[in-house]
Amino acid sequence: xxxxxxxxxxxxxxxxxxxxxxxxxxxxxxxxxxxxxxxxxxxxxxxxxxxxxxxxxxxxxxxxxxxxxxxxxxxxxxxxxxxxxxxxxxxxxxxxxxxxxxxxxxxxxxxxxxxxxxxxxxxxxxxxxxxxxxxxxxxxxxxxxxxxxxxxxxxxxxxxxxxxxxxxxxxxxxxxxxxxxxxx
Numbered sequence: 001x002x003x004x005x006x007x008x009x010x011x012x013x014x015x016x017x018x019x020x021x022x023x024x025x026x027x028x029x030x031x032x033x034x035x036x037x038x039x040x041x042x043x044x045x046x047x048x049x050x051x052x053x054x055x056x057x058x059x060x061x062x063x064x065x066x067x068x069x070x071x072x073x074x075x076x077x078x079x080x081x082x083x084x085x086x087x088x089x090x091x092x093x094x095x096x097x098x099x100x101x102x103x104x105x106x107x108x109x110x111x112x113x114x115x116x117x118x119x120x121x122x123x124x125x126x127x128x129x130x131x132x133x134x135x136x137x138x139x140x141x142x143x144x145x146x147x148x149x150x151x152x153x154x155x156x157x158x159x160x161x162x163x164x165x166x167x168x169x170x171x172x173x174x175x176x177x178x179x180x181x182x183x184x
Contacts, residue, residue, distance in 0.1 A: 061086045065098045066112035073112040076154030083127035108144040124152035141170040151183045
């Protein structure tokens with residue numbers, strides 16, 4: 001096994017136990033449940049609201065919900081700060097109710113959830129994608145980057161090239177479409 005691959009696997013193995021995970025499928029809504037595909041309209045609007053206009057040179061505050069023991073989440077928070085965001089961190093013991101309340105689609109979770117400018121941002125989404133979202137202001141819930149892809153902000157491994165990953169746009173109905181691809 002080459003050293004780069006071994007380093008990537010080791011970094012992932014060390015990062016995963018410290019980060020919150022999605023509940024087992026039995027704890028999530030089932031497809032037969034009318035709420036599984038999307039949150040009720042009132043719930044979705046309360047969770048993500050309307051997009052907040054961004055004045056030139058001003059970025060909205062990011063509220064980041066994360067596990068208090070997750071190191072990769074801290075690195076992602078620093079990534080946001082380095083890219084001009086003001087960040088409020090909320091350490092939570094159980095992220096699942098927050099993800100559900102905010103409308104993160106089932107199967108699209110990661111180790112942290114943010115609220116930025118009226119949108120949800122799930123996982124290690126690059127700041128450039130968040131800025132694009134805030135500029136374009138689509139009628140959507142927000143962005144998700146499922147899992148913890150190697151090379152995404154907060155998941156960088158020295159000497160290991162980023163693996164390709166796709167950030168997805170979450171539509172109002174909870175479905176997702178590709179938004180941007182990184183690591184090619």
